[in-house]
Amino acid sequence: MKRVATAILLCSSACAGRGIDGPGSETVRETAETIDAPRVIEPPVLVSIVPIATAQEIPRACSTPVEESCNALDDDCDGVIDDGCGYGTGLMQVTASWNTGADIDLYVTGPLGDTLSFQRPSTPSGARVDHSGRGDCVDMPNPQIENIRWVGARPMDGIYEVEVHYWGECIGSGGPTLVTISVAVGRRIAGQFRQSLLPGERIRVLRFVIQ
Ligand SMILES: [Ca+2]
Ligand SMILES: [Ca+2]
Structure with missing residues (x-):
């Protein structure tokens, strides 16, 4: 039981690590850049x-x-x-x-x-x-x-x-x-x-x- 609990702990740390450095964070960064970039709005006609x-x-x-x-x-x-x-x-x-x-x-x-x-x-x-x-x-x-x-x-x-x-x-x-x-x-x-x-x-x- 104890070994299983440790494995779950390691897995959750690894998952968290991937979340920070992996593709997920890249998506967040891209989204932030999209928001920060100046937008050109075509005026309504x-x-x-x-x-x-x-x-x-x-x-x-x-x-x-x-x-x-x-x-x-x-x-x-x-x-x-x-x-x-x-x-x-x-x-x-x-x-x-x-x-x-x-x-x-x-x-x-x-x-x-x-x-x-x-x-x-x-x-x-x-x-x-x-x-x-x-x-x-x-x-x-x-x-x-x-x-x-x-x-x-x-x-x-x-x-x-x-x-x-x-x-x-x-x-x-x-x-x-x-x-x-x-x-x-x-x-x-x-x-x-x-x-x-x-x-x-x-x-x-x-x-x-x-x-
Ligand atoms: Ca005027
Ligand atoms: Ca006026």
Whole structure:
């Protein structure tokens, strides 16, 4: 019995040794190198963008670019919505702004049916709600802006739906509200639209497809 126990002990030491120096550890090293190597991510490309009938397209005025302001429009025409406003861009960006003190929320649903919003502000693949304005409900910078950005992994190919929800009036400074929504895909403006929103309404303003 004692000899058998020793044999098992030796075997387990040998196995452990092979685990450290053998092919197993090589695989681990290769994996680590793959992770450390700089990755080149092909930016996504817009296939189509379709607003609902009530959404008005905002024409781009890029023959005379102006200084960027924090309004959900790419005023300086560099493909980044509201650069310098404290929220970011990435491989993809969806931004909303509005013109009353109401609290408006932005929702973006991806190809797998997963929805990003203030309620679920990030995904493991790198999408982030990095600004969620509360209108006159909260004293904060850029209270009339919501911004969602995709950084890190390339956003999945497929259909994305953009909705806005009139969450609340705050201190009575709401009422019918005009919401501006811009979408940037691969550092290019895919579209910019304006939609009116009544208290309590939640409207899917547009769909877009990337690949
Ligand atoms: Ca810009
Ligand atoms: Ca702007």
